[in-house]
Amino acid sequence: MHYVLSDIHGNKDAFDKILSMIDLKPEDHLYILGDVIDRGDYGIELLQHIREMENCTLLLGNHEYMMVNALRHPENLHYKYVWRNNRSLITFDKFFKLTEKEQEELLCYLETLPLQLEITVNRRKFILVHAAPQELYETENMRRYHLKEFMVWHRLTPFSQMPARKNVIFGHTPTLQFHKTMHIFHGKRMLDIDCGCGFPNSCGQLGCIRLEDMTEYYSNDGVFSKEEAAEWRKTHR
Template sequence: MENIYVISDLHGQGKAFFRMLKKIKFSEADIMYILGDVIDRGPDGISLLEYIRRQPNMKMIMGNHEDMMLKSTRYPAEEMWIGTWMFNGGGTTLNSLRSLSREDRLACLDYVRNLPLYRVVSVGGIDYLLIHAGLSVKEGTMEENCRDIDEEEALWIRAEFFNSPVVPPYYIIFGHTPTGAMLRYADTLPADQRERCSRFQMAFWNHRIGIDCGAAYGKNLGCLRLNDFKEFYVKI
């Protein structure tokens, strides 16, 4: 039986990512969903992108850092986005992108340009919406909510998503906000999940699952296996 994994916010931490693959014994029979922000801050973002896009059993969605890269490298580029990208750790990514051959650079950018904003998966009869940052959760089915997904919210939302009183009839798995930082935004977190967040572990509440465990800031890279909800961590 294949194992289904989700991971997010690698942020250029190549060594931690490959240690994680070894830890979970990732094989050709397994599938890994990567919830964006593979690039920036750490040194290995572009090499990770190049690796991921060549793996038939790794499926990625768009993160806000990939979106910033696209907006900064298109012609004509927007000065605001270039400054925002550089402020958020895009310099190492840009240097690595420039080091690629023209063919590989164009292929890499084309791969990112075609990434979806979200994916829907079902494992063991449970439905999951995989998205980078979150969405405005409303009453209704997953299909109804997905029809209304706003791109900016999918890539950037925080408190509105965390604190919505709606508990959907499916699970939403997201990254974007390191769980330690969620203590500032998520007023609805129960005490036991606040404790987990303080240790940069995954957070589970109101059918929301936060899996960005702060790899960008020297904390943890987290990976969740959906077959049995087993958590895996690699310390940065």
């Protein structure tokens, strides 16, 4: 089975709940679309745990991107300011409680994270990315930014034109901005799965989807089959 979630933002309790729900088997695979760190208390611990998971692939998010920039270039005040301005203080403090060897290993790990992956499940093609797929770099007229920055920072909208015959799964933009609820947003060839886990005081939660049958898992609201999720969306617009 293939599972996808995004934007844990240091919320270890929510991540543990989702892992308990999906009961990940050795033959299964979990994809995490970035932003493991910041806002919550356990970003560093979660990074270390995810790094050791053999059946888990982490993609680069804008918060990991900021972290690498700030820590690899400590003389650059802009990098430091941008990361700190995005609620990184707990992550920063915990990083420097690691040994130098652990710090270097963690940064090297983050530097190897993919920006985008394409997988096929039941003959359906999925593009996995944190914020926006590279295919939209030209059409979204964002060439003033570097491609890497576009892929981890750009905000898609329900009207963004996705690549033909592919389904884009992304995080970064809380689903509340798409359909006024913290459940997975299903658009035209797009799935937004950032259910606001970084904002638990605003009813945010961690969302996860199983691609084989589109079952949805939520750290607060439980499990929804594809049919139940569709019915829920009808009554919560």
